[in-house]
Amino acid sequence: MAAILEVxxxxxxxxxxxxxxxxxxxxDEGEVVTLVGSNxxxxxxxxxxxxxxxxxxxxxxxVLFMGQPIQKMKANKIAxxxxxxxxxxxxxxxxxxxxxxxxxxxxxxxxxxxxxxxxQKMFKRFxxxxxxxxxxxxxxxxxxxxxxxxxxxxxxxxxMLMMDEPSLGLAPIIVAEIFEIVKDINxxxxxxxxxEQNCNMALKVxxxxxxxxxxxxxxEGTSDFLANNEEVRKSYLGG
Amino acid sequence: MFLKLLIGALMIGSVYGLIGLGYSTIYxxxxxxxxxxxxxxxxxxxxxxxxxxxxxxxxxLSFILTIIVMFIVGILLERLVIRNVLKKSTGYFIVLAxxxxxxxxxxxxxxxxxSTRIEFPSIFNIGNVRVGGIQVQPEQLMVIIVxxxxxxxLHFFMNKTKFGTAMRSAAQDPLxxxxxxxxxxxxxxxxxxxxxxxxxxxxxxxGPVYGVSISIGATMGQRAFSSAVVGGYGNMYGAIxxxxxxxxxxxxxxxxxxxxxxxxxxxxxxxxFLFVKPTGLFNERALQD
Amino acid sequence: MKKKINKSTVATLILLVxxxxxxxxxxxxxxxxVINFMLLYVIxxxxxxxxxxxxxxxxxxxxxFYAIGAYGSALMSLHWNLHPLITMLIAAxxxxxxxxxxxxxxxxxxxxxxxxxxxxxxxIIYQLIVNSPGDITxxxxxxxxxPAVTLFxxxxxxxxxxxxxxxxxxxxxxxxxxxxxxxxxGRAFIAIRDNTAAANGMGIDVTRYRxxxxxxxxxxxxxxxxxxxxxxxxISPETFTQEALSVPLLTMVLFGGLGSLWGPVIGSVVVxxxxxxLQATGTYQMIIYSGFIVIVLLFMPRGIMxxxxxxxxxxxxxxxxxxxxKN
Numbered sequence: 001m002a003a004i005l006e007v008x009x010x011x012x013x014x015x016x017x018x019x020x021x022x023x024x025x026x027x028d029e030g031e032v033v034t035l036v037g038s039n040x041x042x043x044x045x046x047x048x049x050x051x052x053x054x055x056x057x058x059x060x061x062x063v064l065f066m067g068q069p070i071q072k073m074k075a076n077k078i079a080x081x082x083x084x085x086x087x088x089x090x091x092x093x094x095x096x097x098x099x100x101x102x103x104x105x106x107x108x109x110x111x112x113x114x115x116x117x118x119x120q121k122m123f124k125r126f127x128x129x130x131x132x133x134x135x136x137x138x139x140x141x142x143x144x145x146x147x148x149x150x151x152x153x154x155x156x157x158x159x160m161l162m163m164d165e166p167s168l169g170l171a172p173i174i175v176a177e178i179f180e181i182v183k184d185i186n187x188x189x190x191x192x193x194x195x196e197q198n199c200n201m202a203l204k205v206x207x208x209x210x211x212x213x214x215x216x217x218x219x220e221g222t223s224d225f226l227a228n229n230e231e232v233r234k235s236y237l238g239g
Numbered sequence: 240m241f242l243k244l245l246i247g248a249l250m251i252g253s254v255y256g257l258i259g260l261g262y263s264t265i266y267x268x269x270x271x272x273x274x275x276x277x278x279x280x281x282x283x284x285x286x287x288x289x290x291x292x293x294x295x296x297x298x299x300l301s302f303i304l305t306i307i308v309m310f311i312v313g314i315l316l317e318r319l320v321i322r323n324v325l326k327k328s329t330g331y332f333i334v335l336a337x338x339x340x341x342x343x344x345x346x347x348x349x350x351x352x353x354s355t356r357i358e359f360p361s362i363f364n365i366g367n368v369r370v371g372g373i374q375v376q377p378e379q380l381m382v383i384i385v386x387x388x389x390x391x392x393l394h395f396f397m398n399k400t401k402f403g404t405a406m407r408s409a410a411q412d413p414l415x416x417x418x419x420x421x422x423x424x425x426x427x428x429x430x431x432x433x434x435x436x437x438x439x440x441x442x443x444x445x446g447p448v449y450g451v452s453i454s455i456g457a458t459m460g461q462r463a464f465s466s467a468v469v470g471g472y473g474n475m476y477g478a479i480x481x482x483x484x485x486x487x488x489x490x491x492x493x494x495x496x497x498x499x500x501x502x503x504x505x506x507x508x509x510x511x512f513l514f515v516k517p518t519g520l521f522n523e524r525a526l527q528d
Numbered sequence: 529m530k531k532k533i534n535k536s537t538v539a540t541l542i543l544l545v546x547x548x549x550x551x552x553x554x555x556x557x558x559x560x561x562v563i564n565f566m567l568l569y570v571i572x573x574x575x576x577x578x579x580x581x582x583x584x585x586x587x588x589x590x591x592x593f594y595a596i597g598a599y600g601s602a603l604m605s606l607h608w609n610l611h612p613l614i615t616m617l618i619a620a621x622x623x624x625x626x627x628x629x630x631x632x633x634x635x636x637x638x639x640x641x642x643x644x645x646x647x648x649x650x651x652i653i654y655q656l657i658v659n660s661p662g663d664i665t666x667x668x669x670x671x672x673x674x675p676a677v678t679l680f681x682x683x684x685x686x687x688x689x690x691x692x693x694x695x696x697x698x699x700x701x702x703x704x705x706x707x708x709x710x711x712x713x714g715r716a717f718i719a720i721r722d723n724t725a726a727a728n729g730m731g732i733d734v735t736r737y738r739x740x741x742x743x744x745x746x747x748x749x750x751x752x753x754x755x756x757x758x759x760x761x762x763i764s765p766e767t768f769t770q771e772a773l774s775v776p777l778l779t780m781v782l783f784g785g786l787g788s789l790w791g792p793v794i795g796s797v798v799v800x801x802x803x804x805x806l807q808a809t810g811t812y813q814m815i816i817y818s819g820f821i822v823i824v825l826l827f828m829p830r831g832i833m834x835x836x837x838x839x840x841x842x843x844x845x846x847x848x849x850x851x852x853x854k855n
Contacts, residue, residue, distance in 0.1 A: 092412075461651065506648040
């Protein structure tokens with residue numbers, strides 16, 4: 001299968017700190033790929049540098065999205081190409097209503113009819129959001145905010161979605177729901193690059209995975225392979 | 240007497256509100272204070288009088304041209320100075336940079352337009368109008384009406400348009416706004432442009448009533464930031480409310496007690512709010528984290 | 529035990545000797561008037577630096593303290609016939625009290641709001657001078673005939689004799705500043721400036737030290753103001769506005785470099801010189817001056833000294849790079 005995202009030798013440093021030391025990986029069409037790693041391994045840095053969100057860091061390397069080099073592009077250009085990210089910690093606009101949050105997700109689109117159609121789709125998929133459409137984003141519960149963050153990302157009609165710790169700080173029942181949503185998104189044909197601390201769940205929904213340790217990829221393989229790997233089990237899956 | 244003072248207060252309070260709006264939107268969008276806001280108001284008045292009096296353009300056209308010119312000035316201010324100062328240092332330096340710009344604008348205006356007051360030719364060729372039994376200049380009524388129309392337009396722009404919503408989102412969470420594909424440098428620049436344009440509207444309205452001189456920048460600017468603090472710095476609607484409140488206190492104290500106290504009031508109210516209720520009427524954060 | 533004499537002490541001593549004997553060589557009254565202003569600003573900005581540079585609190589209202597010093601000392605010496613040195617001290621103490629009272633609520637504010645608050649303070653003091661109760665300050669007319677300082681029967685009314693007095697005061701104030709900076713108090717200021725939360729965690733009473741910084745700073749600046757009154761012997765409100773004084777003081781501190789002993793000296797000397805030289809440009813003076821501040825902020829936000837040392841470092845690195853290539 002053709003790669004939709006290809007990352008070659010990505011380096012990133014903040015002043016003297018070398019956060020990424022030559023990371024290479026790829027995501028194919030239709031895949032869910034997980035980046036596994038502990039705190040500070042560079043997972044968030046990887047995703048943010050792909051989206052062009054790191055202002056104060058020095059990033060080098062080659063990033064191809066649908067064959068197009070995007071490493072030097074500004075964040076809004078990258079988003080307009082369809083590489084979209086759900087940020088860690090949800091980052092809901094607290095004073096915007098649920099509906100406004102969703103409309104901001106569709107900021108790059110101009111097809112009014114299509115946007116309205118997608119808005120209805122989101123409300124159908126996430127009925128809680130429809131109940132609260134006029135409420136300020138900041139008043140939602142953690143789980144609802146995560147749903148809103150995902151729905152907001154989907155409103156942009158992404159060609160590929162990157163999700164940074166979508167299950168962080170959520171109750172187990174909601175975590176399960178989030179991973180169901182990831183599967184759904186992938187079923188609709190959108191490739192997903194997933195960064196998760198909850199490796200168990202993440203490897204269950206993904207096809208392949210990479211292990212990131214202090215800024216370097218140390219292991220890669222199918223999810224089954226990683227889930228059964230001794231090292232991975234010990235370090236990330238709790239034995 | 241009461242009605243006359245009230246109309247005066249509403250008029251000047253609306254102008255404070257317009258200038259104060261600029262302080263608040265910039266603070267909201269970038270966490271910075273622009274101490275040259277009052278001078279942008281003054282420049283707006285001078286540019287306006289130039290179009291209207293010296294070039295003989297119709298008032299409406301002068302009004303629109305002034306807004307456009309000052310919008311560009313605001314954008315340039317952010318792009319050339321603010322952004323570059325921020326690259327090298329912190330917000331502290333923005334305080335000094337914008338104060339220096341304020342001195343710069345004031346002296347530039349003195350060089351171009353001189354230090355004597357310039358009168359605005361009257362806009363309506365009719366005499367005073369009667370409101371509730373008192374004589375009012377039509378220009379005074381224009382201040383109130385147009386200022387409020389502007390505020391309402393701004394309200395709709397910020398809340399009901401796509402770009403306005405994007406500006407609000409970028410102000411709340413720039414990182415998330417970028418991830419959603421919003422060009423945050425653009426929205427920030429436009430914020431400064433709008434702040435300057437709105438202040439210039441104030442200038443174009445104030446000029447025909449009081450005339451234009453270089454000293455109006457400092458005095459009105461200080462009243463306006465006091466208004467913004469009173470309303471809750473960063474809150475658009477707070478700035479307008481605060482403006483009206485300060486204008487009412489100021490006008491009535493000057494009218495009934497002593498006009499010597501007039502210049503005190505805005506600062507006294509400012510200090511009172513900073514010390515007792517720094518979050519202002521609309522509860523915005525002003526204390527250290 | 530023999531103490532090590534370090535280079536900067538020697539340099540300081542030589543500089544002082546040169547300055548002290550220079551009046552024998554240079555006799556221009558005008559030059560001494562300019563130098564006297566520089567010395568006044570050294571005292572005022574050393575105080576502002578303790579506040580802004582060391583404790584991290586901005587003030588755009590130091591003209592207010594300068595005015596309290598000047599008007600306080602002038603009024604007391606005019607009406608009560610006290611010796612100027614005593615009235616200067618009392619005026620500076622009054623300013624300290626005012627500073628402390630202002631600082632209690634003000635030190636809790638974020639820096640933008642502290643800027644607004646200190647602007648408000650400066651304006652209120654200015655308005656008080658212009659419209660004083662009972663018109664004791666005689667409004668815009670100002671106060672005339674302020675007595676000169678007399679010491680041991682000598683009346684210090686010539687610029688050169690005032691120069692010696694100001695020089696001594698400047699040295700004393702700088703010395704005291706250095707002692708404060710290297711004391712527990714100074715370390716508390718720096719800790720609060722660099723990381724308020726951590727300072728708080730270490731048990732430093734943040735509010736107390738912030739207030740203290742304001743008080744000390746007010747004393748310095750007010751004392752400079754009082755010296756100014758007895759040096760020029762005529763004061764009027766337009767000297768004490770934000771634009772004429774508060775902003776230039778801040779510019780001097782910034783230009784010389786924040787948080788150092790010599791920063792305020794360099795800043796005071798250079799900025800005063802620039803303002804003097806710009807006198808010749810007439811109406812363009814303030815435009816050039818304000819443009820100059822913006823340029824300083826754009827290109828050397830850490831002050832002239834670190835700008836120069838930055839260039840020196842770059843030159844050095846280039847030389848080293850060349851040497852590396854050769855090897």
